[in-house]
Amino acid sequence: MTTVSYVYPNVASLKQRGGFDERWRLAREHGCAYIEVPADFIKNRTEVRATGLDLCAVPDRAAIEKLYDGDSVFRDEAHSILHTEPSLRRTDGYGISAQAPLKWYDAGWRERFVQMVLDVSDVLGRPADLIEVHPGDRRNTTQDIIGSVVSLLDAYEGAFGMRPAVMLENRTGQCIQEGREIRKLADDVAARGDDLLASFGCVLDVQQLHTVTKERCFASFDLVPPAFLRGFHIHRKHGTPSVGDPIPWERICAKIGTFDHPVIINPEVHHKNKVGETIGFCRGMVGGGKPSPQW
Numbered sequence: 001m002t003t004v005s006y007v008y009p010n011v012a013s014l015k016q017r018g019g020f021d022e023r024w025r026l027a028r029e030h031g032c033a034y035i036e037v038p039a040d041f042i043k044n045r046t047e048v049r050a051t052g053l054d055l056c057a058v059p060d061r062a063a064i065e066k067l068y069d070g071d072s073v074f075r076d077e078a079h080s081i082l083h084t085e086p087s088l089r090r091t092d093g094y095g096i097s098a099q100a101p102l103k104w105y106d107a108g109w110r111e112r113f114v115q116m117v118l119d120v121s122d123v124l125g126r127p128a129d130l131i132e133v134h135p136g137d138r139r140n141t142t143q144d145i146i147g148s149v150v151s152l153l154d155a156y157e158g159a160f161g162m163r164p165a166v167m168l169e170n171r172t173g174q175c176i177q178e179g180r181e182i183r184k185l186a187d188d189v190a191a192r193g194d195d196l197l198a199s200f201g202c203v204l205d206v207q208q209l210h211t212v213t214k215e216r217c218f219a220s221f222d223l224v225p226p227a228f229l230r231g232f233h234i235h236r237k238h239g240t241p242s243v244g245d246p247i248p249w250e251r252i253c254a255k256i257g258t259f260d261h262p263v264i265i266n267p268e269v270h271h272k273n274k275v276g277e278t279i280g281f282c283r284g285m286v287g288g289g290k291p292s293p294q295w
């Protein structure tokens with residue numbers, strides 16, 4: 001039976017890019033081993049004003065120092081997951097809307113991305129246990145993504161003396177959105193050797209997989225080698241899931257429960273008052289696990 005560690009999600013009522021001590025307190029209250037730390041690109045008018053950067057720009061060191069509040073308990077003891085830019089459409093409140101591309105194929109962009117991740121961890125004063133990344137559009141190949149993850153891991157190790165886990169999240173409309181594509185990534189990562197496979201896997205957003213695959217959802221999930229599935233985002237359109245949903249929760253969770261490696265679950269709901277019941281749902285479906293960091 002698999003061991004599950006829970007992640008306290010980035011709920012809407014929390015201060016964005018701050019409130020990390022509060023997040024850690026809430027995590028412990030709910031038996032979560034990790035908190036989520038948002039690491040998006042410049043995402044709204046407030047951030048444009050605060051930093052002088054354009055909407056969707058990759059924040060530089062000066063911007064990161066303005067945007068993030070360091071917190072002391074966090075610095076001493078928190079375990080965290082850095083959730084990097086998913087390439088969401090953003091609006092600046094003046095009628096401008098933009099979408100940050102993820103350009104894993106572009107060496108200059110990749111360097112800025114890696115630098116941002118290093119700077120966020122450095123400004124917060126504590127390295128992340130795990131970093132979540134997203135696929136980007138179809139200009140990106142699995143080799144572009146793998147090359148980028150390798151440079152991220154090497155740079156992170158160089159800066160902080162530890163190798164975090166990196167997990168790629170499937171996203172609707174991006175180049176890795178369903179089981180077949182995740183399987184190809186798993187095969188290509190495996191071809192690079194066991195060292196990379198130990199640090200790089202997939203965090204599966206089950207709702208997004210269902211949006212893309214509908215009644216093929218379980219079959220698509222079943223295509224991915226279990227060992228590559230290291231984490232799950234569990235929610236129903238960012239609310240609490242239930243067994244009556246069209247998502248085949250029972251079959252999926254039953255299979256997760258048979259994994260012989262540890263996994264993380266982020267009950268990715270938007271409202272603070274849904275976190276407890278969503279973790280309760282997951283515990284009932286997959287199992288309780290131990291609230292201790294696995295990575």
Ligand SMILES: [Zn+2]
Pocket residue numbers: 169205233268
């Ligand atoms: Zn997600």
